[in-house]
Amino acid sequence: MIKMSNKLMICITISVIACLFCMNLSTLAATSTSPRIAVQLNDDTLVTKDNSLTSVWTTQIGGVEDYQIEGNRIVTKSKDGKLVGKDGASSPWTTLIGGVESFKLEGNRIIAKCSGGKLIAKDGLNGTWITLIGGIDSFDAEGDRIAAKYSDGKLIAKDGINGTWVTLTGGIDTFKLSGNKIVAKDKNGKLMAKDGMYGAWITLAGGIDTFDMQGDRIIAKYPNGKLVGKDGINGTWVTLIGGIDTFQLEGDRIAAKCLDGKLIAKDGLYGTWITLIGGVKSFALNKNIIAAIITDDILVAKDGIQGTWLTLTGNVKNVKLTSITAEIPDPQNENITAFKWPVPGTDTSDITSGFGIRVHPVTKAAGSMHYGIDIAAPEGSDIVAAESGKVVFAESSGSYGNRVIIDHGNNIKTTYNHCSQFLVQVGYQVSKGQVIAKVGSTGRSTGNHLHFEVVKNGSCVNPLDYKYN
Numbered sequence: 276m277i278k279m280s281n282k283l284m285i286c287i288t289i290s291v292i293a294c295l296f297c298m299n300l301s302t303l304a305a306t307s308t309s310p311r312i313a314v315q316l317n318d319d320t321l322v323t324k325d326n327s328l329t330s331v332w333t334t335q336i337g338g339v340e341d342y343q344i345e346g347n348r349i350v351t352k353s354k355d356g357k358l359v360g361k362d363g364a365s366s367p368w369t370t371l372i373g374g375v376e377s378f379k380l381e382g383n384r385i386i387a388k389c390s391g392g393k394l395i396a397k398d399g400l401n402g403t404w405i406t407l408i409g410g411i412d413s414f415d416a417e418g419d420r421i422a423a424k425y426s427d428g429k430l431i432a433k434d435g436i437n438g439t440w441v442t443l444t445g446g447i448d449t450f451k452l453s454g455n456k457i458v459a460k461d462k463n464g465k466l467m468a469k470d471g472m473y474g475a476w477i478t479l480a481g482g483i484d485t486f487d488m489q490g491d492r493i494i495a496k497y498p499n500g501k502l503v504g505k506d507g508i509n510g511t512w513v514t515l516i517g518g519i520d521t522f523q524l525e526g527d528r529i530a531a532k533c534l535d536g537k538l539i540a541k542d543g544l545y546g547t548w549i550t551l552i553g554g555v556k557s558f559a560l561n562k563n564i565i566a567a568i569i570t571d572d573i574l575v576a577k578d579g580i581q582g583t584w585l586t587l588t589g590n591v592k593n594v595k596l597t598s599i600t601a602e603i604p605d606p607q608n609e610n611i612t613a614f615k616w617p618v619p620g621t622d623t624s625d626i627t628s629g630f631g632i633r634v635h636p637v638t639k640a641a642g643s644m645h646y647g648i649d650i651a652a653p654e655g656s657d658i659v660a661a662e663s664g665k666v667v668f669a670e671s672s673g674s675y676g677n678r679v680i681i682d683h684g685n686n687i688k689t690t691y692n693h694c695s696q697f698l699v700q701v702g703y704q705v706s707k708g709q710v711i712a713k714v715g716s717t718g719r720s721t722g723n724h725l726h727f728e729v730v731k732n733g734s735c736v737n738p739l740d741y742k743y744n
């Protein structure tokens with residue numbers, strides 16, 4: 276009985292946390308590989324740059340009013356509301372639909388609000404549009420969850436395109452989904468959050484102006500420019516700084532533009548602010564790159580807080596960043612027929628939480644997505660590479676704890692999380708069955724286990740869909 280409840284604890288915590296971060300996998304995986312920068316020029320041409328800050332610009336399309344990039348995908352909206360998309364910078368454009376007012380890319384899903392407030396979604400560029408609801412004002416999507424707000428402030432959400440809409444609350448001004456959490460600000464500036472669709476609303480702060488949440492971290496700005504942050508709904512607010520205009524969260528990093536145009540950044544709630552550059556109009560960051568549009572619409576960027584600023588181009592109206600992982604074709608892996616089981620000495624009977632959507636064990640909320648499998652094993656047990664490949668990530672990564680990602684080529688990657696110890700580094704070529712790390716409980720975890728994921732074409736798939744030997 277005691278053993279059973281311990282195992283249950285592991286799955287509860289890990290599954291919730293794993294889904295917070297899994298959708299960012301392409302970003303995380305790419306930290307050691309390829310940054311992508313997309314820029315809307317003053318003449319509304321979209322240009323992108325892959326691989327490195329110094330690579331050449333590629334002109335993508337003209338007449339752009341809005342655009343988004345996620346992984347390899349680029350989607351743009353023209354002034355007349357036509358949405359076009361492509362997977363890969365050199366692929367042909369696919370016309371997706373017309374009459375769009377706003378849209379969002381979330382994993383493989385494209386969600387769009389059309390004129391009249393009709394919300395539609397489809398999976399993949401060539402998927403079929405499904406009408407979700409009509410008459411809405413704004414929406415957000417995270418993982419499989421979609422939330423929408425009516426103009427009277429009523430907030431609704433559902434899990435999955437085919438899920439049932441649930442009314443969450445009324446009187447909402449702005450809101451955001453982050454992992455399993457829903458954060459909302461009401462019309463009086465009261466900030467509240469809840470854990471899952473059926474959790475209870477908890478009031479976090481009053482009188483705020485704007486907020487953001489990423490992972491477990493919540494940052495809020497007051498109308499006077501004071502920035503506060505906390506980790507977790509039940510965490511304690513920490514005053515970060517005053518005089519802020521806009522801010523952005525990315526992983527552990529907080530970047531902010533001051534009212535005087537100075538761009539500052541720090542790592543962690545308790546880190547030290549570093550002044551990066553002045554004269555900033557707007558900025559963007561991903562895990563490595565910081566980009567800023569400065570005086571005279573010049574785009575500058577640098578690799579990391581300590582990097583050197585490079586001038587990239589002029590006449591820039593807007594900049595967005597994503598990350599893509601360089602594909603390393605590996606002919607020997609053209610047909611993966613069977614993986615090596617990643618924790619020798621264990622088997623499927625040691626899985627404490629499987630892949631997929633399930634009822635949350637504590638809140639009974641439906642639709643909590645678990646993007647991998649949890650394999651219980653004692654601390655220090657060997658973790659082996661499920662297939663040969665190249666290590667593209669090996670560092671601590673928020674709630675994942677110590678995380679290794681191996682690229683096997685052909686758009687297949689595997690990830691190994693909560694490790695106690697790394698035995699490989701980024702760039703290592705590993706063979707199938709090679710010990711790469713040790714089982715642990717780092718990151719958000721209450722017990723020793725491996726959270727193992729298989730990522731195919733950028734999306735997590737069920738590891739048990741593969742054979743093991």
Ligand SMILES: [Zn+2]
Binds near residue numbers: 290647726
């Ligand atoms: Zn897990």
